[in-house]
Amino acid sequence: MSLLMVLLLMVPVAAKAGDLGGGSSGVPGTWYLGADPSWIDPAKSPIVFIHGYNSSASVWWDGNDMYETALANGYQTAFIDLYPEKDMWENGAMLAGKLKQIYEHFGNKKLVVVGHSKGGVDTQTALVHYGAHQYVSNVITLSAPHHGTQLSDLAHSSSAWWLAALLGSNNDATRSLQTGNMSYFHSITDNHANAAKNRYYTLGGYKWGSFGSALYWGGLYLSSYGSNDGVVTVSSSRLPGGTIVREGAWNHTTVREGSYTFSVFKPYTMSAQPAAAGTFSPEEAVAEPDTTQIVRGGKSEKAINDRFIIEEGAERFQMAFLSEKKLPSLKLKGPDGKEYSVMKIEQDSSDFFKGAWVHLFEVDRPKAGMWKVNGPGAAYLMVVGINSPLSIELKKDQSQKMKASYKTNWIKFDHDNEKKLKEAGKGVKAGKIADGDFDQPGVYNLTTEVTGVDSKGKPFERTIVESIYVDENGKIHR
Incomplete structure (x- = not known):
């Protein structure tokens, strides 16, 4: 069946006919039914797909073959539009009501929920805190920030606040995904009476692309905290009490695409459950981050004049300079007076600093001493990642x-x-x-x-x- 036919067969519920959502235009509270497969297998639960932060239901079929793949594999499907920028409490409450409606639509047949990114956290909230566990058998999360994401910490930090505010990234969703707040969330969730009433299966990714790619700078920043997919670390994708299905070479976009992961999680949509990679325990320690970065930021009305120190023995550093506008004249000057021009300029299309212009620099065998950054006035965030033996000494306090x-x-x-x-x-x-x-x-x-x-x-x-x-x-x- 062609993708065009698939989209024509989509049935929007609680919305005007033909409104399929898309981008940020999805209407919160709307849910959509996919076309029925030619034969409905009673062993296959209907799958409900939940989008993540700053997204909408159309992310599953617009530029993504997940819906088409699920249909081709004989699954009934539904998709829900939640608030793109609200926290897990508002989205969880809304989602609980929608899951009840979808459960009843499918004749009181237990659902499987697949949640991408924050959609996984919203789903757990709906099931545990708003009683929707009774409508669902299994939950599959795709790079969900179960322990938050350090990009949320960064967005609300004193260094990045100005830029994040201009980009609209200081909102309920990003505040809620701070790693400290997710520690609070687990303190009231993990021992809840409803916490063990569903089976949770997790997938995580550890690929964030090459120099200059869409998720590169986020991956560079998160690399201090461990393997990551450009937005969420592998360790954060693991849920206490959940079962790890696989952690693979996916980035935060490909992990939600049908051709990449449907076959991986498909066995966990069936009545019989196969063995998986392992179960994550809340007692597992969270690794201390590497001390490899310098972070600066603020707002300069007339001109940017910032500086940082690179120590002796550093092998290389990479700098991601984010601003609300493109700055082709941005310059980096070494202690010896040598000037470096920006190597790559891309507009961020990921979640947490979406719309920011990312200016990338890379310097091998840098001179030790004071480095200077100069450019026209703007709100900015500067992240310098340093490859240096000193970082190991700092971490271990050797x-x-x-x-x-x-x-x-x-x-x-x-x-x-x-x-x-x-x-x-x-x-x-x-x-x-x-x-x-x-x-x-x-x-x-x-x-x-x-x-x-x-x-x-x-x-x-x-x-x-x-x-x-x-x-x-x-x-x-x-």
């Missing part, structure tokens, strides 16, 4: 001769009565953050500037961006 000092800018978020995050204060603290440093519970976004000298007395600097959840006892959860 060298007693190395001296470092820490200063942390923090932004506090409180939960309102609907569990939404609201900014509640900010400040600066000297030293490393430890249990007991914050006496008020909440989610804290932390940007820690690390400055010091290595064992030879040469200067270095790094930036650590993270978010934490502080409980009622002052204990920090990451």
Whole structure:
């Protein structure tokens, strides 16, 4: 069956005839029925597909063969438009009602839900906190940020706030996906009475593309936190109590495409469940991130004049310079006065800084000392990823001769009565953050500037961006 015929057979429910959604024009609360296969196999559950952040239901059939593949494999399907920029609580409540309607439409037959990215978190919220577990057998998540994404931490950090606000990325969805807030989410979800009433299966990706590709800069940033698909780390795609199906060479786009992953998760849509790769335990430790990056950002009205230090012994650095506008005249100057022009300029089409212009630089065997960045006035975010032996020493704190000092800018978020995050204060603290440093519970976004000298007395600097959840006892959860 041709894709054109497939789309013509799509049946929108609770929307005007012919409205198939698409891009950001999907109407929240609308759901769509796919065409019925020529023969309906009673062993095959209807599949409901849930989109992620800043997306809509059409992502499953517009430039994607997932719907066509599911139909060709004999599955009944449905697709739901949720709010593209709301948190898991609003989307979870809406989704619970829609799953009930779809369950009844299919004659009270249990559904399988496939959620991409934040759609996986929205699905778990609907099933556990809003009682929709009774309509669903299995849940399959495709690179869902079950533990949040460090790109959300970055978007709400003191360095990136200006640019994220201009791009519209400071919203309920990205606030909710801060890693600290997801620690809070799991504290009220993992032991919930409904948590084990469905089977969860997870897929994660570890491919984020080549230099200059759409997901490259996000992958570069996240590489400090582990293998990732350009938006979500592999470790975050694992759900406590869930079963890992596979972690493969997918990026955050291809993991939701039928030709890439349908055959991988298809066995988990059937009545009989095959063995999978393993089960993720909440007791598994989250690895400490590598200290490999320098992060700067802000808003310059007239001209950008920023700088950073590269230490001796660095093998290479890559810089992603993001702005709300294209800056072809942007220059990077080394300590020896040598100037570097931007190597690649692309407009970000991914989720968290969508629309930003990404200017990429790469320097092998860089000179040690002060590097300068100059350009016209703009809001900007600068991420410098450094390949250097010093990063290993910093992470393991190996060298007693190395001296470092820490200063942390923090932004506090409180939960309102609907569990939404609201900014509640900010400040600066000297030293490393430890249990007991914050006496008020909440989610804290932390940007820690690390400055010091290595064992030879040469200067270095790094930036650590993270978010934490502080409980009622002052204990920090990451």
